[in-house]
Amino acid sequence: MDTTMHWPALVTLAAVTLLFACAWYVGAARGKYKIRAPATTGPEGFERAFRVQMNTLEGVVIFLPALWLAAIYFSPRIAAMIGAVWVVARIWYAFAYARNPNTRGAPFVIAYVAWAVLMILASWGLLTSPLW
Amino acid sequence: MDTTMHWPALVTLAAVTLLFACAWYVGAARGKYKIRAPATTGPEGFERAFRVQMNTLEGVVIFLPALWLAAIYFSPRIAAMIGAVWVVARIWYAFAYARNPNTRGAPFVIAYVAWAVLMILASWGLLTSPLW
């Protein structure tokens, strides 16, 4: 595998670690608020933790394919840099949402723009590939 | 990367775009029905939008690995064709569910069959590979 693919691989590890941390946080919130499985409703603090995890899950599933297609068809280094922005914005998003859902707008928009740029680079690289 | 892998890559972009559109639709429904995060319950119209997104998320997570394993171990072109059927059926499913959940049967079955065929091709290609 090309050495430059190491960079999107590192970003992938970071994204997966973030998702794991969110799942861990829900488990801790289950203990704190005494929410026994399978319930997923309860005090606002628990519901926020749960929604952060679900939103991060949704985010990772659209992020990883975009990251790798942009890495393969455009540039691994540029894809990894934009991907790092996405991960950092999503960490910020998780903390913002847990504290006050109304403050999640800014990191959400940054992560969205990073994802959109990855999709555009992937599409452009793929459609203009000389290999068709 | 082999040029024929361009086709499953295109289908992957389409699947990810569909998932993003579903997430967008939930955001719009949050605004329309005034459902403030982290709540995920409310009028039927909001709950439908939310379930479409979750079902699509579940679908994409089992679809993309099946697509790529079928592309790698059987045929990229055939995998991409069947994958395109899956994406179209899932778009139809999303619209049908949003309008009336009882009409989601037909596109669900088509997407299910497309997924099952991908799994069979992937398994067959993998197990009969001369490379073991």
Place this chain on the structure above:
Amino acid sequence: MDTTMHWPALVTLAAVTLLFACAWYVGAARGKYKIRAPATTGPEGFERAFRVQMNTLEGVVIFLPALWLAAIYFSPRIAAMIGAVWVVARIWYAFAYARNPNTRGAPFVIAYVAWAVLMILASWGLLTSPLW
């Protein structure tokens, strides 16, 4: 593709099949308990089935990237062996949760350890790669 990658490919098929089986089980529980979409709440039996599916979905999304990064950057055979442990633990987890959520601890811990080992092997292999 390297023949040894066949092993993580097989584990991937198993993980995707498990996730599909969980989705199927929720569909069956919808019928049994007469829970019409888009509702996701109801008798404990239905809610357990639903949570098993969601937990498996969350698990697969952090498992597959860890499996493949460990396969690529450390060893496909070792990654596949640990991945097989994860899949078996998750099957056990699904049955345990459906019967009694309080018994899900042991398989959860085993799957968690398998996942953590994959992450460590992937990180170690990636960071010590001679290819940087």
